[in-house]
Amino acid sequence: MLNNPDQIILWQYDVIKINATLAFTWAVMALLVGGSFLITRRLSVDAPISRLQNLLEVIVVEVDKQIGELSQQQPERYLPLIGTLFLFIFVSNVLAVVPGFMPPTGSLSTTTALALTVFIAVPIYGIYRVGLWRYLKQYCQPNVFMLPFNIIGELSRTLALAVRLYGNIMSGTVVAGILLSITPLFFPIAMQVLGLLTGTIQAYIFSILAMVYIASATPKSE
Amino acid sequence: MAIDWFTVGAQMINFLILIWLLKKFLYRPIVKAMASREQGLVDRLQLVETQMSEAEQLKKQYESSLQQLDSDKDDILTEARQQAETDRTLQLQSLNDELQQEKKRFDQEMHRQQQQLGNVINRVVAEKALQLGGRILSGLADQSLEQQIVEHFLQNLAKLPDDEQSVLQKAISQDDAVTVISRFPLNETQRSKIRDWLDQSAAVSEVVFERDKRLICGITLEAGGRSWEWNIDRYLAELEVELLKPLE
Numbered sequence: 001m002l003n004n005p006d007q008i009i010l011w012q013y014d015v016i017k018i019n020a021t022l023a024f025t026w027a028v029m030a031l032l033v034g035g036s037f038l039i040t041r042r043l044s045v046d047a048p049i050s051r052l053q054n055l056l057e058v059i060v061v062e063v064d065k066q067i068g069e070l071s072q073q074q075p076e077r078y079l080p081l082i083g084t085l086f087l088f089i090f091v092s093n094v095l096a097v098v099p100g101f102m103p104p105t106g107s108l109s110t111t112t113a114l115a116l117t118v119f120i121a122v123p124i125y126g127i128y129r130v131g132l133w134r135y136l137k138q139y140c141q142p143n144v145f146m147l148p149f150n151i152i153g154e155l156s157r158t159l160a161l162a163v164r165l166y167g168n169i170m171s172g173t174v175v176a177g178i179l180l181s182i183t184p185l186f187f188p189i190a191m192q193v194l195g196l197l198t199g200t201i202q203a204y205i206f207s208i209l210a211m212v213y214i215a216s217a218t219p220k221s222e
Numbered sequence: 223m224a225i226d227w228f229t230v231g232a233q234m235i236n237f238l239i240l241i242w243l244l245k246k247f248l249y250r251p252i253v254k255a256m257a258s259r260e261q262g263l264v265d266r267l268q269l270v271e272t273q274m275s276e277a278e279q280l281k282k283q284y285e286s287s288l289q290q291l292d293s294d295k296d297d298i299l300t301e302a303r304q305q306a307e308t309d310r311t312l313q314l315q316s317l318n319d320e321l322q323q324e325k326k327r328f329d330q331e332m333h334r335q336q337q338q339l340g341n342v343i344n345r346v347v348a349e350k351a352l353q354l355g356g357r358i359l360s361g362l363a364d365q366s367l368e369q370q371i372v373e374h375f376l377q378n379l380a381k382l383p384d385d386e387q388s389v390l391q392k393a394i395s396q397d398d399a400v401t402v403i404s405r406f407p408l409n410e411t412q413r414s415k416i417r418d419w420l421d422q423s424a425a426v427s428e429v430v431f432e433r434d435k436r437l438i439c440g441i442t443l444e445a446g447g448r449s450w451e452w453n454i455d456r457y458l459a460e461l462e463v464e465l466l467k468p469l470e
Contacts, residue, residue, distance in 0.1 A: 022232055022236070032248075036244060036248035045262060046259065053252075053255075057255075060256075076253070079249055084241045088240060108225050109227075109233060110230075113231070113233035114237060116234060117237055
């Protein structure tokens with residue numbers, strides 16, 4: 001049983017290869033960017049607003065609101081990263097119901113990539129906001145002996161972020177595969193619906209955690 | 223649980239590209255549109271507030287004007303009423319004055335007409351009385367009255383003052399003929415009485431007796447271009463003068 005889309009190689013030249021993960025990622029990206037482009041090229045400022053524009057506005061506003069509540073800061077700076085994380089994971093997970101589509105988030109490489117992005121983004125935002133020295137100083141809080149633990153905490157949470165998403169999505173796919181071989185009728189459909197729920201929740205959790213990490217790395221005292 | 227590090231790197235790049243693309247095609251336009259809408263709403267709200275405040279101000283102005291108008295209306299009405307009352311009083315006064323003047327004129331005219339009428343009546347009464355008196359005296363005039371008249375005339379001549387007596391005597395003596403005029407023909411006794419009296423007064427050559435019916439009753443002596451007479455007409459004329467004097 002082939003559950004890892006990394007292993008489906010579509011094209012390879014030496015170490016450079018195009019696997020299903022990348023292909024499906026591009027599909028999701030095309031869908032997101034294309035949809036956004038089609039909707040936002042005809043934005044109307046005044047009423048009446050198209051339903052799709054309204055949907056996008058609702059998403060953006062809600063993400064903004066969540067960021068604002070979590071960070072207690074202006075959400076504009078974090079919106080592209082957190083919003084994109086949510087949208088990418090959400091669309092990938094929801095598309096899992098499409099037969100033949102393997103969500104890129106079911107690949108540990110993708111989730112690792114996302115977690116690493118967050119791992120890099122946290123200090124960038126922190127340094128940008130409070131400066132390098134003050135940012136580094138907080139790893140020595142409450143005292144310098146806590147430095148290794150803080151670093152381990154930083155790494156472990158990145159690892160947890162990656163594995164959590166991967167585990168949830170991959171497990172969903174695996175469970176669906178297993179159930180399909182045992183009870184091919186009806187039950188896998190219920191599991192698919194459950195998978196939609198799980199995928200949505202995971203997208204939300206991943207985004208929220210990323211924001212929490214970023215917010216925790218940028219002291220509010222500033 | 224194998225991690226393909228090439229895929230990891232590629233996915234990171236993909237994700238960054240996705241962030242950039244979504245920022246360009248999704249977040250920025252949507253945020254911009256929402257900000258524009260919000261700004262538009264704020265502007266519209268401000269406009270509405272401005273218009274509301276303007277409307278409120280206009281309403282206040284209007285109400286104030288209305289109150290002013292009401293007040294003015296009352297003032298104007300009061301003033302007009304006062305003016306009308308004053309005019310009415312003045313007109314009434316003027317009419318009253320005019321009426322009084324008219325009444326005065328009417329009274330004067332009335333008085334004048336009454337006076338005229340009184341005058342006319344008095345005149346007519348006097349004339350009628352005189353005529354009646356004359357007529358009565360004419361009716362009464364006869365020979366015996368004539369006799370008395372002659373005697374009365376002769377007594378009057380005798381009672382004339384001295385200077386008049388001398389004038390009479392001179393006139394009788396100078397003239398050739400003395401004329402005695404009466405209404406009724408004098409009888410011989412009367413004529414001789416007159417002739418005797420004349421002879422006693424002065425030497426008279428001739429006495430001529432004549433008649434004149436215009437005399438109501440009376441007698442006239444003419445001599446030397448002068449005349450002496452006793453005539454009821456004279457008394458009547460004096461009475462007429464006396465009667466009509468107050469009416470002139």
